[in-house]
Every structure is written in C-alpha cells, then in structure tokens.
Amino acid sequence: MRGHWLSTVMLLLTAAFFSLVSAPAARAASKLYVVTTTEDLASLTREVGGDHVEVEAIARGYQDPHFVEAKPSFILKLNRADLLVLVGLQLEVGWLPPLITQSRNPRIQLGTPGYLDVSQFCKILEIPTGQITRAMGDVHPLGNPHYWLEPENGRRIAQAIANRLAELRPQEASYFQQRFQDFSQRLAAAEKVWDQKMAPYRGRKVVTYHRSWPNFAERFGLNVVGYVEPKPGIPPSPSHTLELINMMKRENIKLILVEPYFDLKTPKAVARETGAEVVVLLPSVGGEKEVTDYFKLFEYDINLLVAAFGRIR
Amino acid sequence: MRFRPRASCLMLVALGLLLASAAHAQTAEEELAARLKALEERVRQLEAELAGLRARSPGAPGATAAATPTTAPAPTGAPGAAPAQLPVYGGASAAASKVFNPDISLAGNFVGALGRNSVNPLPVLEVPEAELGLQAIIDPFARGDVFLSFGEEGVELEEGYLTFTSLPGGVLAKVGKMRSEFGVVNKLHTHNLPWIDRPLVTENLLGGEDGLNDASLSLSRLLPAPKNVFLEATIEVGRGDSADVWQSSQRSDVSLLGHLRGYGDLSEETNLDLGFSYGRGHNDFGSSFITDLYGVDATIRWKPLRRALYRSFLARAELVWSRRREPLDTQTAFGMYTSADYRLNRRWTLGGRFDWSDRARDPSLTDKGVSAIFTYWPSEFSQLRWQYRFVDYAEGRQGHELLFQFLYIMGAHGAHPF
Numbered sequence: 001m002r003g004h005w006l007s008t009v010m011l012l013l014t015a016a017f018f019s020l021v022s023a024p025a026a027r028a029a030s031k032l033y034v035v036t037t038t039e040d041l042a043s044l045t046r047e048v049g050g051d052h053v054e055v056e057a058i059a060r061g062y063q064d065p066h067f068v069e070a071k072p073s074f075i076l077k078l079n080r081a082d083l084l085v086l087v088g089l090q091l092e093v094g095w096l097p098p099l100i101t102q103s104r105n106p107r108i109q110l111g112t113p114g115y116l117d118v119s120q121f122c123k124i125l126e127i128p129t130g131q132i133t134r135a136m137g138d139v140h141p142l143g144n145p146h147y148w149l150e151p152e153n154g155r156r157i158a159q160a161i162a163n164r165l166a167e168l169r170p171q172e173a174s175y176f177q178q179r180f181q182d183f184s185q186r187l188a189a190a191e192k193v194w195d196q197k198m199a200p201y202r203g204r205k206v207v208t209y210h211r212s213w214p215n216f217a218e219r220f221g222l223n224v225v226g227y228v229e230p231k232p233g234i235p236p237s238p239s240h241t242l243e244l245i246n247m248m249k250r251e252n253i254k255l256i257l258v259e260p261y262f263d264l265k266t267p268k269a270v271a272r273e274t275g276a277e278v279v280v281l282l283p284s285v286g287g288e289k290e291v292t293d294y295f296k297l298f299e300y301d302i303n304l305l306v307a308a309f310g311r312i313r
Numbered sequence: 314m315r316f317r318p319r320a321s322c323l324m325l326v327a328l329g330l331l332l333a334s335a336a337h338a339q340t341a342e343e344e345l346a347a348r349l350k351a352l353e354e355r356v357r358q359l360e361a362e363l364a365g366l367r368a369r370s371p372g373a374p375g376a377t378a379a380a381t382p383t384t385a386p387a388p389t390g391a392p393g394a395a396p397a398q399l400p401v402y403g404g405a406s407a408a409a410s411k412v413f414n415p416d417i418s419l420a421g422n423f424v425g426a427l428g429r430n431s432v433n434p435l436p437v438l439e440v441p442e443a444e445l446g447l448q449a450i451i452d453p454f455a456r457g458d459v460f461l462s463f464g465e466e467g468v469e470l471e472e473g474y475l476t477f478t479s480l481p482g483g484v485l486a487k488v489g490k491m492r493s494e495f496g497v498v499n500k501l502h503t504h505n506l507p508w509i510d511r512p513l514v515t516e517n518l519l520g521g522e523d524g525l526n527d528a529s530l531s532l533s534r535l536l537p538a539p540k541n542v543f544l545e546a547t548i549e550v551g552r553g554d555s556a557d558v559w560q561s562s563q564r565s566d567v568s569l570l571g572h573l574r575g576y577g578d579l580s581e582e583t584n585l586d587l588g589f590s591y592g593r594g595h596n597d598f599g600s601s602f603i604t605d606l607y608g609v610d611a612t613i614r615w616k617p618l619r620r621a622l623y624r625s626f627l628a629r630a631e632l633v634w635s636r637r638r639e640p641l642d643t644q645t646a647f648g649m650y651t652s653a654d655y656r657l658n659r660r661w662t663l664g665g666r667f668d669w670s671d672r673a674r675d676p677s678l679t680d681k682g683v684s685a686i687f688t689y690w691p692s693e694f695s696q697l698r699w700q701y702r703f704v705d706y707a708e709g710r711q712g713h714e715l716l717f718q719f720l721y722i723m724g725a726h727g728a729h730p731f
Contacts, residue, residue: 060581063618068730069586072543072576079483079535096731101456104535106479111453134694234692235659261619262658 021213021261023160032168035081035108037066037092039286040148041118041157043294045085048162048176048184059098061286064261066138066233071097078103081114082168085161088119091145113167113200119145121138122159124154137231146283150277151191154294158183192301194220201309207248207276208257209267212283225251228258236266248274254312255305257281260288279308321712415449415457418726420504423719430704430712433516441466441522442503448727454479458727460502471502472526484534491554493525494533494547494572496608496631498650505729507627507654507688509700509716513668513680514648518606518635520556525606527551527559527568527594545578550599551594558604558673559594570595574617586612597640598639604673625656635673654686662688668704696720 032053036042042057049055051160058074059065065087078084078099086092100108107114124143132141147153160179164174202221209228217224226247230240247253256267267278281301285291293301421443426435447459455477462471474489492500498512499519511522519525529551538544551568553561559568574636578584590608595601609632616625630651637644648670656662668682682704689697697719704712 059620064622067620067621069614069616070728071578072545072574072586072731073541073578073584076541076543096728098728100486101476101478102730104478104480104483104485109453110450110479127716134692138693261622263623265611292429 002128012240021052021094033080034081034083034165036085037068037087037096038148038284039159040154040284040294040297041085041087042047043285043297044148044158044183045161047294048158048179049165050175050179052172052175053165057286058096059284061282061284061291062260062288064259065091065284066094068092068095070099072102073103075102075159078108079105081105081108083114083164084108085116085118085164087145087148088117089124089142089145089147090140110268113164116160116164118160119143119147120155121156123150123156123215125218126211137229140232142300144211144214146212147215149213150219151187151194151298152219154216155184155187156268186295190298194298197302197306201305204255204309205251205253206255206257207244207253207270209259209262212259213257213281216301222305225253228256228270229260241266241270245270245273248276255308256280259283277308277312279304281305315618319460353499375547381518413449413655415447416725416727418446418448418722418724420444420446420502420726421719421723422720423503424509425717426714427716428712428714430714431710432704432706432708432712432717433676435714435716442471443504444471444504446724446726448725451475464586482534484532486533487529487531490526490528491531492526493529493549493570493592494531495519495525495570495592495606496588496610496633497629498631499524502729504720506724507652507662507664508684508686508720509668509698510652510684510702512631512666512670513682514633514650516669517672517680518558518633518646518648520558523556525555525558525570527553527555529568529570541578543574545574545576547572547574553594555594558606560597561595562600566595566600568592582617583613583615586610596637596639602638602640604638607634607636608632622659623656626654628653633670635671638679644674644676646673646676660690662690663687664688668675672707680707681705682712694722 031051032049033187034042034045034049034053034055036045036055036057038059039057039061042055045053045055056077058077059068071136081103084100085212086096100110106112106217109115124147126140127143128136128139128141132139148157158180160174161178165176169176201225203268205223205225206217207226208224211227211229211232213222213224216222226244227238227243230237248270253274256271256276256278258264258267258278258280260280260282264278266281270276271278281304282288282291282297285294285297287297288300291297318389318624336483350604350681380526422441423438424435425438426439427437442462442464445461445463448457450456455475457473457475460471461475462469468489472489472491474487474491477486477488480486492502496519498506498515511524515521515524529549531547531549533545533547536544536546538663547570549568549570549572551559551570553559553566555568559580561567562644571590573589575587588608588610590606590610592606592608594604610630612627612629614625628651630649632649633647635644635646636650637646648668650666650668650670652664652666654664664686666682666684667684668680668684670680672678672680682702684700684702686698686700691697698717700716700718702712702714702716706712
C-alpha cells in the first residue's frame with residue numbers, strides 16, 4: 001500500500017516536473033539558424049545566406065569527418081536549428097543519426113524541409129558496382145563522399161542551399177538567389193585562375209593517403225595512382241607500404257598528398273625511400289587558420305600543389 | 314512517384330521561351346542573362362531531383378540505374394553538351410536498393426578465459442551473445458530499435474523500443490524494453506564496453522549482465538542551463554522487473570527512475586560529463602519491500618581533434634548505493650568502479666579498472682578487483698581484447714584470470730549515443 005502511494009506521488013511529481021520546467025531558450029526569429037556537418041557546407045551556406053542566416057558547423061576542418069564524436073553539445077545546436085545541411089553518402093553515418101534523434105527538433109528530421117542532404121544534387125564519383133563487402137575496407141556504397149572538392153559541385157551545393165533557404169523563408173527568396181548568382185560568378189572567375197595555375201601539371205601522377213580527392217583530381221587533371229592506406233579506413237601495413245614504394249619508384253611518382261588528420265610517419269618513410277615530397281593538402285575549409293572559406297580552400301591547395309610541382313619538376 | 318517526361322518538356326519549353334525573349338530584350342540584356350543563368354541552374358537542379366525520383370520509384374524505367382555505374386556525367390551547361398538521358402546523381406541509388414528494409418546488423422562476441430576463479434568462473438571458451446540489431450525509421454514521427462541477443466542458452470529481447478522524435482515541448486519519448494538510464498555502464502551493450510566483463514558493482518548491485526532493463530516508458534527533455542552546458546533530465550516508469558534487483562508482484566509495483574545528466578566542453582579537446590541517478594522498485598520480498606538505488610557518475614574525455622584517430626584518453630568513475638528493505642532489516646550497500654582508457658595509436662588502446670563493491674543482500678561481504686586491458690583494432694568493425702583480471706572475493710578466495718575476446722560487427726550497425 002505504501003509503495004502504491006509512493007508510486008502515485010512520483011508520477012505526479014514527474015508530470016509536474018515536465019509541465020513546470022520551461023523549454024530551452026527560443027531562437028531569434030530574425031535569422032534562420034543553420035547547422036552544417038562540415039565547415040565546407042557552412043562556408044557555402046554563408047555565401048548564399050549572407051547576414052540573413054546564422055551558421056554553425058559540427059566537424060572542424062582539421063578533423064576527420066568520418067570520426068566525429070557525437071557530443072551532447074552538438075545536440076544543443078541541432079535542438080534549435082531551422083535547417084541541417086549534411087554531406088550524406090554515409091560520411092556522417094557514424095555520428096549524425098543519434099544526434100538527430102536526440103535533438104528533439106521535429107524541423108530537422110529526415111524527410112522534413114529542414115533536412116538537406118546535398119549529395120543528391122552533386123556529381124558523385126567512385127560509386128561501387130557489383131558486390132560490395134567490407135573486405136574492401138570502409139567503402140562508401142553510395143559513392144565517394146568527398147565530392148565538395150570540385151567547384152562545380154560547390155556551385156550545385158550552394159544552389160541547393162539557396163533554394164532550401166528560399167523555401168523556408170519565401171519572402172527572402174530573391175535575396176538568397178541574388179547571393180547565389182554573385183557566388184556563382186565569383187566562383188567562375190576563380191576557376192579560371194585555378195585552371196591556369198594547374199594547367200602545366202595536368203596528368204601528373206600522385207599518391208594520396210585516403211581516397212579524399214577523386215573529384216579534385218578529376219577537375220584539375222591529377223592522376224591518383226596509389227594510396228598509403230591499403231584499403232579505405234585500414235591503416236598502412238608493411239607489405240602494402242613496400243608495394244607502394246616499388247610502384248612509386250617504377251612510375252617515378254614524387255608527390256604524396258596527406259590529409260591533416262593522418263599520421264605523417266608512413267608517408268614520410270615512403271617519401272624517404274622514393275625521393276618524393278609529402279604535402280599536407282586540406283580537404284576542408286578551416287583545415288588551417290587562414291583557410292576561412294570555400295575560395296581560400298582551393299587557393300590554398302592549388303598554391304601548395306603548384307609550389308610542390310615546381311620543386312620536384 | 315513516377316518520372317514525368319512532360320514536366321521536363323515543360324521546363325525546357327519555358328527555358329526556350331526565355332531564351333527567345335532574351336534575344337529581343339536588348340535594353341535589359343545583362344539582367345536577363347543573370348535571370349537565364351538562374352533558370353538554367355534551376356532546371357539543372359530539377360533534373361537532378363527528377364533523376365532521384367525516378368531512381369526511387371521501383372517501377373520506373375530508370376529504377377535499375379541504381380545498379381549501374383558509376384560516375385555521373387557532367388551536367389548540362391558544358392559546351393556542346395546535349396545529354397541523351399538524365400544523369401545519375403549520388404544518393405539516388407541508395408534508396409532504391411534498400412527500399413524500406415530496416416538496417417540489419419550483428420555484433421558477435423567470443424570470449425575465452427584462462428587462470429583460476431572458483432567464485433565466478435567463466436568457461437574456457439564461450440559465445441556469450443550475438444546481438445542482432447534491426448533499426449529503422451517507422452514513420453515521420455518515430456524510429457524503432459530492436460536488439461535480439463542470441464546466446465548459448467537461447468534468444469532474448471535485449472532491447473526493443475520506439476523513440477518518438479517529433480513530440481512538442483522538446484520531449485523525447487521512448488516506449489518498449491530498454492536498458493535504463495542509470496549511470497553509464499548500465500546503458501552500454503556488451504559489445505560496446507571497453508572491457509570484457511562488467512564491473513563488480515554491476516554484478517553485485519545492478520543486476521549483472523542484464524542490468525536494469527525493463528519494459529518501460531521513458532521521457533526526457535533538455536533543461537535550461539548556462540550557455541553551452543547540456544542538461545538533460547530523464548524519467549522512466551518500468552513494469553518493475555529488472556534482473557534480481559526489482560521484482561513486481563502486482564501491477565502497481567512499477568519501478569521509477571530519474572536521471573540528470575550535465576555535460577560541458579571544457580575545451581575543444583576536453584569535456585566533462587556528470588550524471589546523477591535514482592531508481593526505486595519493489596524487491597523479491599514482495600510489494601511492501603522497496604529497493605532504492607542512488608548513483609553518481611563522472612567522465613572526463615580528452616581527444617585532440619587533429620589526432621583523434623591516434624590519441625585519446627577517457628577516465629570514468631561510477632558510485633552506486635543500494636538500500637534494500639527486507640522483513641527484518643534494511644541492507645545498505647555501496648559499490649564503485651573507476652577506469653581509464655588511453656589510445657596509444659590507431660590500433661592499440663590500453664586500459665585499467667579498479668572495482669570495489671559490497672553485495673546487495675549482505676553488505677558485510679565486499680569484493681575488490683583490478684584489471685588491465687589491451688585492445689587491438691584491426692579495423693573499426695572488429696576488436697581483439699585481452700584482460701588480466703584479479704578479484705579478491707569476500708569469501709577470502711582470489712581469482713587470477715586472463716580473458717580474451719573477439720568482437721565483430723556485421724552489417725549496418727547504428728551509431729551509439731555518446
């Protein structure tokens with residue numbers, strides 16, 4: 001009897017608790033609050049959203065976007081987001097789904113206007129065909145998710161974000177579209193410069209650590225012929241490293257491109273054996289302090305490559 | 314949804330009309346050019362969306378494109394480009410192949426033991442469980458997670474619950490059988506533990522391997538807190554049956570549980586997680602006899618973002634008090650563990666744990682233990698683990714054991730909450 005009474009009291013306390021505690025602070029109504037999974041998407045959102053949006057990214061540019069921790073502090077961001085923009089293609093599958101579930105935000109659930117997977121608008125490379133197993137490593141069955149490293153895809157992403165912002169705020173649609181037009185024109189001008197810089201090096205063979213660069217390589221004419229990882233997501237093994245060294249010597253490859261979050265020990269060892277140079281190329285905005293937007297990302301990487309090709313001839 | 318070529322034609326006709334009108338509008342040439350560019354972009358995007366719809370439609374002619382290659386062709390707009398068919402864009406093929414099947418995964422666990430332990434011996438080789446996971450979005454309002462545990466003694470529903478993600482008022486609700494939000498380790502599935510065994514406090518005060526796990530209704534919400542502090546309150550009502558901790562003799566013998574979690578980023582690399590738990594249920598002496606549980610947990614994590622693949626540190630402590638009413642007396646027991654894990658490099662993790670726990674039914678008996686753990690990660694889908702475990706049991710007997718474990722994940726196993 002005593003237990004029954006206590007249970008009733010506890011249930012009443014529960015109801016009182018949930019009815020009395022106020023909701024988390026309401027967001028400002030003036031600006032759309034956009035959360036993106038990466039800093040690249042944040043930069044593109046700022047390009048088209050201007051001062052009509054507030055943007056925050058979850059993963060930092062110098063962080064491996066496959067392995068972000070699903071910290072509760074990210075739940076706070078997602079809880080008040082009007083729009084979530086993600087790379088998709090399972091890049092964020094290891095950490096984003098529980099964050100969305102725990103966000104308690106109906107606006108950004110899958111299938112709502114506040115959920116925007118921009119991969120559907122982009123040109124995707126390396127979509128596997130035939131049977132896929134994890135014997136191939138940590139393959140992405142929907143294609144390579146590092147597709148933002150191609151200006152045309154950046155343009156498509158920006159357009160998709162502008163359209164979605166316009167859908168969420170129809171009265172500001174012309175502002176977002178105008179911003180997109182301006183971005184697209186500036187990007188076209190920048191592409192001409194980047195093309196000119198990279199033109200002398202089209203067809204040059206390189207080795208990369210991870211399969212982060214297919215779109216970049218295709219766009220700027222680099223020929224990626226090998227990887228430091230034996231398979232995607234699998235750390236370098238001695239036998240694979242030996243094969244890589246032999247291949248690089250055979251093919252006279254003098255450049256190894258490494259993302260900032262991978263260990264340089266093996267690439268440097270390979271470089272010592274082959275006379276190659278290791279370059280830490282940035283796959284994302286924010287990878288270095290000075291790389292603050294989408295334009296600076298390409299400028300930084302292309303300047304690094306041009307300087308490296310100049311040195312190794 | 315089916316692909317509608319008429320829509321495409323209409324868009325192209327509209328584009329053509331705009332082209333024609335632009336040719337005659339000499340005075341606003343620049344403005345029209347910009348507008349044309351915008352419309353071209355819009356048409357390009359609509360084409361992409363149509364391609365996606367076509368791929369998602371099982372009966373549509375283009376549905377089989379999901380199984381075909383490869384790299385999407387360049388979009389329209391390339392000089393001279395006149396694509397004969399709509400390009401295949403990323404993301405479109407995924408939905409077609411999976412349709413509405415849930416994500417299916419299996420977490421396998423193989424354990425071996427050497428050495429001696431006369432109090433709680435493990436078999437020399439065993440398969441404690443293979444956990445089958447089925448996870449899917451049910452409808453626009455809820456998702457479902459079901460985990461079936463296949464062991465050597467049969468099949469058990471480890472967890473099976475619905476999570477309602479779109480409730481008003483910022484409330485997250487779960488209904489079903491679930492591991493209770495009591496502390497940290499009680500919520501973890503076996504394959505997600507950083508050790509081979511569970512701490513002694515779990516064995517002695519929290520129901521052992523099964524833990525506090527009951528058919529329950531759970532409500533949680535975020536609470537107002539200083540900026541960047543995550544504060545979450547959870548309240549659960551259970552049937553009242555959880556291992557040997559709580560036992561329901563009648564319908565009103567429900568269990569109640571409350572959990573308060575506070576989390577803050579101390580820096581980009583370091584964070585602190587604190588939890589307070591309280592649970593109350595009826596015990597095996599009947600409806601008039603209550604067992605109260607109180608818990609405090611603290612976790613500090615360090616992981617440098619640039620080196621996250623190679624370096625990390627986690628230290629954790631959980632303290633549990635049990636107050637068990639019995640016909641002649643009230644048994645008050647205390648237990649705790651503290652542990653640390655350090656990631657040495659991409660493949661190796663070194664860990665340690667200290668255990669200290671009274672027994673719930675006789676607090677005068679206290680077990681103590683210490684463990685050292687090495688974990689090797691061939692990939693993120695498999696682990697090999699070794700654990701040296703020393704336990705000083707209350708009976709005066711000691712256990713010295715070397716445990717080893719193989720863990721593996723098959724299929725699309727959903728990410729675990731942080």
